[in-house]
Amino acid sequence: MMNVAADPSQRNKISEVFGQATASRLSVCRTWAFNDGGNQALQISPGVYDERVFQGLDFVISEAKRYGVRLILEFKQQLQRFRRKAAGWIQEMATYVKSIDNKHLLTVGMEGFYGDSMPEKKAINPGYQVGTDFISNHLIKEIDFTTIHAYPDIWLSGKDDSSQMAFMQRWTMSHWTDSRTIIKKPMVFSEFGKSRQRPGI
Numbered sequence: 001m002m003n004v005a006a007d008p009s010q011r012n013k014i015s016e017v018f019g020q021a022t023a024s025r026l027s028v029c030r031t032w033a034f035n036d037g038g039n040q041a042l043q044i045s046p047g048v049y050d051e052r053v054f055q056g057l058d059f060v061i062s063e064a065k066r067y068g069v070r071l072i073l074e075f076k077q078q079l080q081r082f083r084r085k086a087a088g089w090i091q092e093m094a095t096y097v098k099s100i101d102n103k104h105l106l107t108v109g110m111e112g113f114y115g116d117s118m119p120e121k122k123a124i125n126p127g128y129q130v131g132t133d134f135i136s137n138h139l140i141k142e143i144d145f146t147t148i149h150a151y152p153d154i155w156l157s158g159k160d161d162s163s164q165m166a167f168m169q170r171w172t173m174s175h176w177t178d179s180r181t182i183i184k185k186p187m188v189f190s191e192f193g194k195s196r197q198r199p200g201i
Contacts, residue, residue, distance in 0.1 A: 001031045003040040006056030014060055018067035029064060030109070030190055033057060033073035072190070074109050087136055094142035105144040108137050109190060112148030112175050124174050126155035126167065134175065138183045146179040148172070149191035 001017070004010050021029065035042045035053065042053040064071045075093065090108055097106055114121035115133025138146045150171060152164035159167070172189075179187035 001060045002057040005059040006040050006053045011059055014063050018063050018069050021069055022067045028070045030072040034075055086132055090137055091140050094140055098142045107143055107145050107147050109147050145185050146183055146187045147190040148175045151193045
């Protein structure tokens with residue numbers, strides 16, 4: 001959204017999205033508060049920011065408030081690049097964010113892949129795992145709730161609908177149980193998708 005709003009002539013699209021969300025009784029939106037390098041980059045290079053893109057982010061935040069939509073701002077993606085450094089980075093950033101704002105909820109926003117903290121759970125992952133660890137990443141004290149994603153068409157692209165549904169049931173129940181009994185935090189299903197090209201689920 002920030003990238004679109006960086007161009008003032010396109011900001012009406014942001015207003016339309018929030019208007020449609022409100023009309024559908026949606027009240028929370030997760031959106032990026034980062035974009036490193038490339039087109040419409042917020043951070044052009046380390047420590048160098050594009051004020052125009054910051055203004056786009058400001059507009060998104062302002063419109064969300066105007067429409068009564070709460071935002072979950074994501075500060076980074078692609079943590080698989082960092083592999084073992086992810087947990088340390090999450091701890092450092094969560095501690096910092098809570099030190100300047102302890103009134104808002106904070107989460108990791110990852111897919112939910114299981115990692116080395118519970119190797120027996122890796123079998124639940126959809127055939128791969130990208131250097132994150134659902135359990136240890138969410139046990140960090142400053143993290144307020146857990147998140148999972150689900151993209152069965154992508155993760156299990158060669159499987160039929162019944163196999164994808166069985167995976168979804170295992171995936172969801174395992175994370176819900178672990179969030180409740182091990183991590184002791186609420187869970188949010190923060191991202192999901194179903195291809196229009198494939199009927200089913």
